[in-house]
Amino acid sequence: MTTHGPPIPLRDPRVVDVLVLFQATLVAVSAVEATVIGAATGFGVASPAILSVVLAVVLLVIARRSSKRMVRGIQWFLLTSAAVDLVLAVALGRTLLDPVALMTRIALPVSILRLSPKRAAS
Amino acid sequence: MSYVGSPMYEVTAEHAAALLSIPVVLGLLTFARRSQRPWATAYRGLPAVRRLLVSLVAIDATMHLFLGPTHGGRLGLALFSFGVVGWVLARRLILGSTRSAGTIVWALSGLAAYAVAAVSGRTTVDQVGTASKLLELAALASVLVRVQRVRFALGSAGLVATAVMVAAASWAGAMEAGGHGHELGEVPAPGVLLPQSEDRDPTPAEVAAAARFHRTVAAAIAPYQSLAAAAEAGFAVENLAGSAWHADNPVHKADGRIFDPEAPETLVYAEGPDGPVLVGAMFQMDGLRNPGPAIGGPLTVWHAHDHVCLSLVPLGLAGLTGPFGSCPPGTITIPLTNEMIHVWTVPGAPEPFGDLDETWLEMYLSSAAG
Numbered sequence: 001m002t003t004h005g006p007p008i009p010l011r012d013p014r015v016v017d018v019l020v021l022f023q024a025t026l027v028a029v030s031a032v033e034a035t036v037i038g039a040a041t042g043f044g045v046a047s048p049a050i051l052s053v054v055l056a057v058v059l060l061v062i063a064r065r066s067s068k069r070m071v072r073g074i075q076w077f078l079l080t081s082a083a084v085d086l087v088l089a090v091a092l093g094r095t096l097l098d099p100v101a102l103m104t105r106i107a108l109p110v111s112i113l114r115l116s117p118k119r120a121a122s
Numbered sequence: 123m124s125y126v127g128s129p130m131y132e133v134t135a136e137h138a139a140a141l142l143s144i145p146v147v148l149g150l151l152t153f154a155r156r157s158q159r160p161w162a163t164a165y166r167g168l169p170a171v172r173r174l175l176v177s178l179v180a181i182d183a184t185m186h187l188f189l190g191p192t193h194g195g196r197l198g199l200a201l202f203s204f205g206v207v208g209w210v211l212a213r214r215l216i217l218g219s220t221r222s223a224g225t226i227v228w229a230l231s232g233l234a235a236y237a238v239a240a241v242s243g244r245t246t247v248d249q250v251g252t253a254s255k256l257l258e259l260a261a262l263a264s265v266l267v268r269v270q271r272v273r274f275a276l277g278s279a280g281l282v283a284t285a286v287m288v289a290a291a292s293w294a295g296a297m298e299a300g301g302h303g304h305e306l307g308e309v310p311a312p313g314v315l316l317p318q319s320e321d322r323d324p325t326p327a328e329v330a331a332a333a334r335f336h337r338t339v340a341a342a343i344a345p346y347q348s349l350a351a352a353a354e355a356g357f358a359v360e361n362l363a364g365s366a367w368h369a370d371n372p373v374h375k376a377d378g379r380i381f382d383p384e385a386p387e388t389l390v391y392a393e394g395p396d397g398p399v400l401v402g403a404m405f406q407m408d409g410l411r412n413p414g415p416a417i418g419g420p421l422t423v424w425h426a427h428d429h430v431c432l433s434l435v436p437l438g439l440a441g442l443t444g445p446f447g448s449c450p451p452g453t454i455t456i457p458l459t460n461e462m463i464h465v466w467t468v469p470g471a472p473e474p475f476g477d478l479d480e481t482w483l484e485m486y487l488s489s490a491a492g
């Protein structure tokens with residue numbers, strides 16, 4: 001027997017914490033990759049490595065402290081960057097972003113934005 | 123013009139079946155919202171983080187159930203078994219009869235096995251494999267929140283280290299699977315696009331044309347061993363560094379001349395013990411998807427690049443899109459470049475066109491020193 005049950009809410013600060021921690025991990029990997037490339041090129045282009053490290057640390061701190069003051073701003077920054085890449089992919093590559101990129105760069109920040117409170121408590 | 127790229131950015135045929143897991147699990151979750159079965163009721167009563175964890179494990183386990191039959195053999199059995207264990211874990215997570223350790227062991231074993239399989243070439247690094255590992259990393263993240271401070275710090279460090287290990291293994295596997303040259307029929311390395319075509323032997327006319335072109339280029343660019351001469355001709359030879367420094371000539375790039383041996387768009391230098399050494403030239407096509415003139419047939423295969431990370435401040439190459447789908451923050455991703463071809467004029471180069479073997483180049487530079 002089945003009934004129409006209510007939707008199961010995921011809007012829980014701890015879910016946001018999980019997603020932010022996961023995102024921090026991915027940014028940390030980007031930081032390592034950017035640092036390796038930077039080292040190989042004599043750090044002629046060091047800004048991506050520096051920005052990645054800073055962003056990864058900030059996200060890790062946010063994930064721990066439940067302070068969501070910056071969460072939404074960072075998500076919008078990452079989404080804007082993904083949107084630029086999506087436009088480039090469509091315009092130049094005649095394709096969308098790869099499935100994994102759609103998952104990590106679009107679905108993940110959108111989920112965090114949807115699940116995190118618009119007005120931060122702290 | 124259609125290209126073949128690295129499987130790391132694609133869904134390979136052997137992994138495509140795993141995509142079926144998405145509608146299967148979404149259907150199950152929809153069912154769980156309505157059903158009165160004990161497991162569904164228990165699922166609805168779980169805390170949100172636990173429900174998220176169950177969903178992650180269920181999707182990943184189902185992916186492995188689909189991957190088992192398509193791989194076959196011992197690897198297929200291992201994948202299928204991992205999926206079965208994942209479903210047992212999901213059931214125990216719903217019924218509350220397991221703690222975090224079960225998830226950690228399950229996810230870490232999946233991640234470690236994947237890293238080994240990728241590096242050893244037993245599995246193709248592609249979008250499906252990477253997506254599966256992301257689910258396992260997210261599952262690990264879900265057991266770390268709201269734990270005691272020291273445990274969180276240690277756990278986060280472990281999570282990042284694990285993710286770096288998986289990414290490194292993915293890079294290694296994708297690079298190893300990719301061809302070391304730019305030849306037709308090869309599986310390209312990440313970031314390289316080759317024309318979609320079968321390899322074949324060159325005709326005598328193509329061999330002669332390629333040799334003639336190579337000789338002409340070698341003679342034309344020989345004076346640019348002098349950096350002063352190269353600078354005077356408009357090549358950007360300031361701050362040369364590394365083993366493959368590309369010195370562009372903006373005038374040649376905009377002059378509309380295609381594959382002109384007298385006017386290469388770029389010179390390539392390698393940093394030797396006694397200063398920069400001119401190792402060759404690179405020619406570029408104008409515009410995207412314009413195939414270069416393959417005067418030597420399969421000897422002169424042009425290539426393009428994809429998934430290039432470009433830093434805007436300062437302007438420069440910042441790598442390639444990683445296995446997890448991202449360029450570093452603050453960069454943009456160039457999805458496709460124009461076609462290009464390298465001509466190697468350094469004496470004794472193993473291949474006159476295409477890719478230059480780095481080991482050979484290092485040996486050449488060290489032997490030429492002094």
